[in-house]
Amino acid sequence: MSELRLKPGTGWQEAYSACVTLAPEAFHDDRVLNHWGGMWQRDGRPTLDVSPLDRTAIAGPPRLDRAAAARAVRGALDQHREWRHTPLAERKARVSAVLDALTEHRDLLSLLLVWEIGKPWRLATADVDRCIEGVRWYVQEIDRMLAGRAPLPGPVSNIASWNYPMSVLMHAMLVQILAGNAAIAKTPTDGGVSCLTLACALAVREGLPITLVSGSGAELSPALVRGHELGCVSFVGGRDTGAQIAMSLADLGRAHILEQEGLNCWGVWDYDDWQTLGRQIRATFDYAKQRCTAYPRFVVQRRLFHDFLAAYLPAISSVRFGHPLAVESPDDPLPDLDFGPLINDAKAKELADQVEDAINKGGVPLYRGSLADGRFLPGQDTSAYFAPVAVLAPPRSSPLFHAEPFGPVDTIVVVDTEAELLAAMNASNGALVATISCGDEATAARLAAEVRAFKVGVNRPRSRGDREELFGGLGASWRGAFVGGELLVRAVTQGPEGERLPGNFPGYTLQP
Structure with missing residues (x-):
């Protein structure tokens, strides 16, 4: 085999420059921005990171402090109160426009995933494609799923691990918004800030109520987990952090989805x-x-x-x-x-x-x-x-x-x-x-x-699944509502009084 080289056109600087050109409101030459209160904010403490590929310097998350995170959550509540009254037909049209934009810029989003979290090209493009195709299915099916249901009283707070910024985190946010909620996302600390920021920038342009903030979990947790404005907390990550979030939520009676690890x-x-x-x-x-x-x-x-x-x-x-x-x-x-x-x-x-x-x-x-x-x-x-x-x-x-x-x-x-x-x-x-x-x-x-x-x-492996396939965990691997298909929409909406959602809750476990 001859000596290897970086494929022309795939360098980090080329990828980041493309972000600055495409979404200058969210990307500056020296840093990425947070988005809250309906505006891109040049706030927080900017950080540099290194790519796992070869330790090339790349953009890191602009870390907010606790007070700024609290202001961001209050701003998300204002957006939520307006968005929840937006007609479903308009919500579907705006989300569909976002999906078209994500499709147009699929290769750039994928390249960012390669640099930021080390995914090979085949898996990076699959992550982007699963987000787009999965949400398109929800756009087609959402009418029947929302029959007799209403948005939550407050926005959904999303705290997710770094490994699937598009097919898990962005996918969940778009479905939450389609269901009538505003969505908040904490940028994963370990990677994916530029990919997620670009996806959110394309969504914000279509008028979607998205709040994107960065910072340490300990600093932002009071606002993103216990903030009284929130309607639901959605978490994907390890058992230790998930258990801490569950304890924080124990006395609030708040809707929650806590996906935690297990030894499969x-x-x-x-x-x-x-x-x-x-x-x-x-x-x-x-x-x-x-x-x-x-x-x-x-x-x-x-x-x-x-x-x-x-x-x-x-x-x-x-x-x-x-x-x-x-x-x-x-x-x-x-x-x-x-x-x-x-x-x-x-x-x-x-x-x-x-x-x-x-x-x-x-x-x-x-x-x-x-x-x-x-x-x-x-x-x-x-x-x-x-x-x-x-x-x-x-x-x-x-x-x-x-x-x-x-x-x-x-x-x-x-x-x-x-x-x-x-x-x-x-x-x-x-x-x-x-x-x-x-x-x-x-x-x-x-x-x-x-x-x-x-x-x-x-005689075959199982996976998270897409579209109508349900997903959850038994024992200590999951707390709160199960998701996937119609269950994801039910988890982020209000149904009949006394409704018991399928999931693992402190008082009961209900299989779908």
């Missing part, structure tokens, strides 16, 4: 279609498993372990990773990689430390990839990259045993009985998704019914 497990029992499983294992490494529905744990029947290993090792060794914008020739298409960097070098170091700790305490290093196998530019910084790793029998004292690593690290547990299989698959007290690979339908159905995950696939 893949069980293998009485199974023999190893060629299919090998393809599925390879696919689990998309975006370095930095997603809420990743599968970092395989639980395998002991008598099948040799067959599993024969499928697993070729799959993990075939994973392709590296710089998402590196090509051999200027005319080459961008590489089709499974993943690029992790979100930052601190995460890569944390994972390395966890792997070493697990091995030192008795875990077996079943597979250890090398950065030498990646595709990189000559001399580039690779501190945020992490090659795939698999650890057999992680010790119970290791974080890898009971928590999601959020990186390309698999743990494998071998079991002898169905009871052991289920205990291992339920190690984290609830998950979002799970899968059972099993050749017997009756056995698979019986095992799947005992797995504490919201979605359990049989």
Whole structure:
């Protein structure tokens, strides 16, 4: 292979300059802006960040203080009180215009995702496309979903992780607005500020009631979680932060959607279609498993372990990773990689430390990839990259045993009985998704019914899903209303008095 180079036209400065040209109200030469009170605000403490691709300096979030965040939330309430009376036909027309604008600038939004959060081009464009296509479906279906329902009494506050700025965060905001609410978004601290700002700028131009603010969670939480003006709090992230938000909301009786992590497990029992499983294992490494529905744990029947290993090792060794914008020739298409960097070098170091700790305490290093196998530019910084790793029998004292690593690290547990299989698959007290690979339908159905995950696939992976597909979590992986399809609209609107929404609430759990 000849020496790699950055594909012409894909540099950070070119991407940011395109943002300044396209949306000068939101992007200045030296910083991005917040949006609140119906105006783009050059406020907050501007910060520089570095791209996980190669530590190129990129725009960071302009951090507000607590007082400014409170003013922003009050401004969102003013917008909400006006927007909730906007006729549905007009709301649909304005949201549709935003979707057309996002479609027109899809490649720029995708390129920003590559630089800011390290997504390979295929996955970055998929994130943008899923947002656009998903919300178009809601525009078509919203009339029936809103029958007999009304907007919330206040705006929806959205606090989401960095990994899906478009298909999760922007998608949710547009549906919330379509349903008659104003929407507030906290820019994810770890990445995605320019992509989200550009998407919001295109939406604000069409008159959508969006508030976009940046800052630390501790500083902004009083306004974005406990602010009396809010109608709902929507959170996507880890269990620790989600639990803190749940405690903050406990005495308020406020609508909430708190999606938290769980250890999603893949069980293998009485199974023999190893060629299919090998393809599925390879696919689990998309975006370095930095997603809420990743599968970092395989639980395998002991008598099948040799067959599993024969499928697993070729799959993990075939994973392709590296710089998402590196090509051999200027005319080459961008590489089709499974993943690029992790979100930052601190995460890569944390994972390395966890792997070493697990091995030192008795875990077996079943597979250890090398950065030498990646595709990189000559001399580039690779501190945020992490090659795939698999650890057999992680010790119970290791974080890898009971928590999601959020990186390309698999743990494998071998079991002898169905009871052991289920205990291992339920190690984290609830998950979002799970899968059972099993050749017997009756056995698979019986095992799947005992797995504490919201979605359990049989011989296929499950994911968040789009359009009418529902999404939630069992146990400690979810608090509040479930979402997806009609449930997302119900979660951000008011229905009949005494309505019990499907979800995990302090007083009840109701499955859809």
